[in-house]
Amino acid sequence: MVQRAENARERFEAAAFKLFGEQGYAATTVPDIAENAGLTERTxxxxxxxxxxxxxxxxxDHQISIRNEIASATCSRHPLAMVAHAFKSVAPFIDGHRPIVKLRQALISSHSDLQERELMKLHALASAIDLTLQQRGIRPSPARVIAEVGSAIWKVALENWRSDENEASFANHLDRVLAEFQTEFHLLV
Structure with missing residues (x-):
């Protein structure tokens, strides 16, 4: 029987980010990560x-949190505001893991294969938001548009958060991006 290593994912994650920060993404190998985590490559x-x-x-996990927030949001909110508010459910993780999330975003920015994977992740997020909005009774076309705009708000807020030298919270950046979008396009969200 295979035994599960306690907190293996988290241990591999910590080891990988340590090595990515020290020697770079390209130079880090799976055997390096496993050794640094104190686990085997097979694990x-x-x-x-x-x-x-x-x-x-x-x-x-983040996508599930966001979907749950949208599903349980009050009906009086504009759907785009509902989506932006749902993103805040992930804000404590992002703010609480600032060095790792910043390094992650820097790595994605500098590696095309990671950019491709990030786009796939954002597409999956938009699809999940779209489905959840439709389950709330929003028609398919508007739900898809809101989901895509919401994903763009997520992406821009995360980029702004990463480059913010004052280290304002991710929730603050979400609010700012949504407010700028509303002002620019004269939306009542």
């Missing part, structure tokens, strides 16, 4: 198909 592959996925494994 690594039980949790991740490759080193790239260490950067993206939390996306599904």
């Amino acid at each position: 690594f592959y039980r949790y991740f198909p490759d080193k790239r996925e260490v950067l993206f494994w939390r996306a599904t």
